[in-house]
Each structure stands twice: as C-alpha cells, then as structure tokens.
Amino acid sequence: MRIINAIFPIYFWIFLLLGSVCLFTDNFVVFGYILLNLVATLLFIKLGVVIHEIGHLLFGKLAGGNPKRIILGKSHEVTRFRVFDIKVILNKDFNGGFAFVNFPSGKNTKINQLLLTSGGFITNLIVAYLIYSLFGFNLSFLSGKAGLEFSSAFIFANTLLAFFSLIPYYVDYLGVKVPTDGLTLLKLHLERRMRLM
Numbered sequence: 001m002r003i004i005n006a007i008f009p010i011y012f013w014i015f016l017l018l019g020s021v022c023l024f025t026d027n028f029v030v031f032g033y034i035l036l037n038l039v040a041t042l043l044f045i046k047l048g049v050v051i052h053e054i055g056h057l058l059f060g061k062l063a064g065g066n067p068k069r070i071i072l073g074k075s076h077e078v079t080r081f082r083v084f085d086i087k088v089i090l091n092k093d094f095n096g097g098f099a100f101v102n103f104p105s106g107k108n109t110k111i112n113q114l115l116l117t118s119g120g121f122i123t124n125l126i127v128a129y130l131i132y133s134l135f136g137f138n139l140s141f142l143s144g145k146a147g148l149e150f151s152s153a154f155i156f157a158n159t160l161l162a163f164f165s166l167i168p169y170y171v172d173y174l175g176v177k178v179p180t181d182g183l184t185l186l187k188l189h190l191e192r193r194m195r196l197m
Contacts, residue, residue, distance in 0.1 A: 006094050016035075018035055020032065022035065033147055036148055041156055042157075044157035053072065056116060059119025060115070068087065070088050070089070072089065073094035076091065131158075168182040169183060
C-alpha cells in the first residue's frame with residue numbers, strides 16, 4: 001500500500017474519480033476528459049522520471065562508468081530492490097530522481113560527465129519522439145475536446161521533464177543543494193571556457 005501511495009498520491013485518485021464521473025454527465029464530458037488527460041500526464045511524468053534516470057545510467061555506461069543506483073523521489077524510503085545489479089530506491093515523494101554511476105579512477109573526464117548528465121533529457125526526448133512517430137501528437141488534448149489522448153500526454157510529460165531538467169538551479173535534496181542537469185552542464189561549459197582563457 002505504501003508503494004501505491006508513493007506513486008499515486010491522493011490527488012491522483014481524486015482527479016481520476018472526478019474525471020470518470022464527469023464522463024457520465026452530459027454537460028461535463030469535456031471537463032472529464034481534461035481531468036483524465038491530466039491524470040494520464042501525471043502518471044507519465046512519473047514514468048518519465050524513471051526513463052530520465054535510466055537514461056543517465058545508460059549514458060553513464062556508454063561513458064565507461066558502472067551504474068549503481070537510482071533514487072526515485074524524496075522524503076523517507078518506501079522500498080528498495082535490485083534490477084540488473086542496480087539498486088532502485090523508491091521514496092515517498094516520487095516527483096524527481098537521482099542516478100548514481102561510479103567511474104574507474106581517472107575515467108571521470110569532462111566528456112564522460114557531459115554524457116552522463118545529458119543522458120536523462122536526451123532519453124526523454126528520444127522516447128517522446130518515438131511515440132510521436134508512432135501515434136502523433138495533438139496539443140488539443142489539454143482542452144479535452146479530443147477525448148483521451150495517452151500518446152499526447154506521454155509526449156507532453158517527457159518533453160516537459162526534459163525542458164525542466166535543463167533549467168539551471170539547485171534542488172534541495174534532504175537538506176543538500178544538488179545541481180539540476182542544466183546547472184551541471186552550464187558548470188561544465190564554464191569550466192571549459194575558463195580553462196581555455
């Protein structure tokens with residue numbers, strides 16, 4: 001039950017119930033679709049976070065690293081398990097994540113760090129593009145007039161995650177300031193420019 005509550009908080013169930021009820025009324029069908037598309041987008045944001053963190057691990061592996069762990073969410077731990085020798089930790093507030101890759105000594109170069117950091121948003125965009133190629137995208141899914149649009153919600157959620165991960169700022173994670181992917185990339189660029197001067 002704790003796992004379900006971490007992945008699907010109470011507001012998710014309220015929107016799902018309200019949206020479903022609205023579909024059975026004549027005057028609120030469009031509003032029902034708006035709510036259900038919102039539920040789909042929220043669900044796909046969670047899936048997008050997993051895709052994003054797996055992208056970091058894949059690109060870290062390509063850069064010569066050893067993928068070790070994914071942490072999904074903040075707050076206290078709900079559960080942990082292993083997938084392909086990678087520790088996965090699910091925390092209560094599942095609204096972001098972290099991926100950890102160890103590099104052999106001397107192998108953590110700027111290029112490797114660039115690959116590792118870029119892997120998350122690149123993977124989100126690749127997966128969004130694949131779904132777009134297969135099913136297309138309809139921006140009017142936000143208005144509810146097109147009915148349920150799972151592919152559009154998926155594409156929107158992954159593109160949104162990619163965009164927000166590139167905004168440079170610090171995230172507070174358990175009292176520690178951690179840079180976003182965008183800030184890490186900006187720092188890598190500035191370090192390189194300072195070295196060239």
